[in-house]
Amino acid sequence: MIRFLQNNREASVAIIIVMLLAILAISDPSYLKVETLLSIYSNSLTLFVLAIGATMVMATRGLDVSVGSIMGLAAAIAGVCMNDGLGIVPAIGIALFVGLLCGLFNGFMVAILRVPAIVATLGTLGFFRGCVHLTTGGSWIEGLPEAFKGLSHAWFLGLSPFAWLVLFLLAAAHIFLRYTAFGHAIFAVGDNREGARLLGIRVNTVQLTAYAINGILSALAGIIFAAQIGFIPNTAGNGMEMRAIASGVLGGVSLLGGTGTVIGAALGAFFMTAIDSVLVMLRFDAYWNDMIAGAILLIVLIGDGRIREAMAQSLRYQKYRKFLEPDEASINASAAHATKDAPVSGARVTGTDETAVAAHSKESRA
């Protein structure tokens, strides 16, 4: 059971989400319907998009704390363009392009100039936020075109066009990371930069691309945010970077790179929003939200850390068992070899599955 949770980090978040919704349904059965799920989903769209981007960046062992500012900047630029009479599509295009440039700038700092990711993006966090104020002149942007706001209204099967787009992106990102060479390269760079370089992966290009995609996705999150609330405050996106990172971590994306799935991060994002919505539906006072979310986040993280530690210890035991029990050395030789090159940090996308299976088979034999 524990091993299953460890190898499928998404499962643990999914269980928690189900538990959360179960509590909601028990306390008030009138919420037991699809609309509840849909409304939570549409509340979490921006966080979903950011979480996809955060997964890619964190998979390269990076971190982007500037996404909130990029979000605000893209929203502001889209808003200004639309109110200047530009069509919706060109305005969105320009905003996405600006997001791309922001992401490329981050990537340039991290990949080429070798600035630590958190430092580089911390700087651009302030810089892009200042650009927001430059763009808007310090005032809110109101009076967005109705057609633009309509993009966030229910359209097909109760979901808005943006909601469908996000679902599509989720699937695309999952396929991209799981089944393409480039996706694997992203994880390889995060797991072992030097090793990836020796394998012939263009490490700098991969890192740049990850940050660039993250930039575009942040811009998209900004656009969705603007369409959802119908105006653009200067503080749009403030603090979203932390929520995005938290969603990723909750969903099993490691900050040390090389592991994690988009689905996990998306579930994490769903959970972060669900907790807010559920507490509102249970008629808690709004000020409990952050505290309960924080407490659950901490408990999950500590629990996960303990499980991982136990896993690492059992792996270490397997590795050295041939020295402790010499007669079993021959049986374990091959398994120990497999264990040796797997880092001790738990579930990896590649490699650990075999390791875990090997460890498991040894255990059953013993």
Add this chain to the structure above:
Amino acid sequence: MKSLGLFKRWEAVLALILVVEILFFGAINPAFLNVSTLLYSTSDFIHVGIVALALTLVIITGGIDLSIGAVMGLSAITLGLLWVAGVNIWVACFCALGAGAITGIINSVAIQVAQVNPLVITLGSSFLYSGASLVLSGLGGASGYEGISGFDDSFVELANLEVMGMPFPLVIFLIATVVFMVLLHRTRFGRYIYLIGQNPRATRYAGIPQFRTLTIAYALTGIMAALSGLVLASYFGSARSDFGSDALMPAITAVVLGGTSIYGGSGTILGTALAVLVVGYFQTGLQIIGVSSHIASALSGALLVVVVAMRSLSEIGRAYFQLWRVLNSTGKQKA
């Protein structure tokens, strides 16, 4: 050459930047060079410095504490609630500092029990603490982001008190700088901090009390964050739960700009202290010459980016220079 050697010390570069910056803004607006302007404008940013000093310790150990902003708000609210409940203001201050210490200890224990990246744990605990301060202010009757005010006059005047010609918050900052310099550079505890940052495994094998050292470091950060929350409460004359939300990023910026490696193992208190002044005066200076505060903060971000990129470039350049020198000398030997 010897004078050039001085500039290998990052603190010297920072001091130079600070002087150039003050002279530059002074040249545009001579009012900036007024000593009392220089001293009293520190009150706007010195709370960042107070917490940045302790954060330096944590970052040198290879950790980070993202919860400082939340702790600042929590300590201010604790103070406010106890004051409303009729507790003596100085006892309340003491309790607020205690709350800060507890948050730090919780952080440290959670990090070491879970063996998870400190960034993640303190991210989670920052939600917890900021949530806790919202709950406390909600329970205390000050709904949402409304503040608790009406403190004792002696407490409110503290921030505007003049000690030896300097505002009291600046004095706190200077005293804290000296204390932390002694603590980090002149005690065994300080050496442990560096060693943990350099190589945690070696620290463990050397029998150094890692758990205790880290817990003290995080607890100190919690206490200093609480102290800086109190300074803010005194400066504004009210306590709000979102006090520290703007202080987190500037504090990390100051530590990083001060030359502390974000990966741990190196850094100095003096560097952090100077960087606080550089960033703070950069902001105030821009505002004095008439740049709006939002653009000033954007330019501070740009300053961080430029300085760090230049340091990184110079390090890459040095590595290439070393390589070139080695290759060059081997070539000569062959000939």
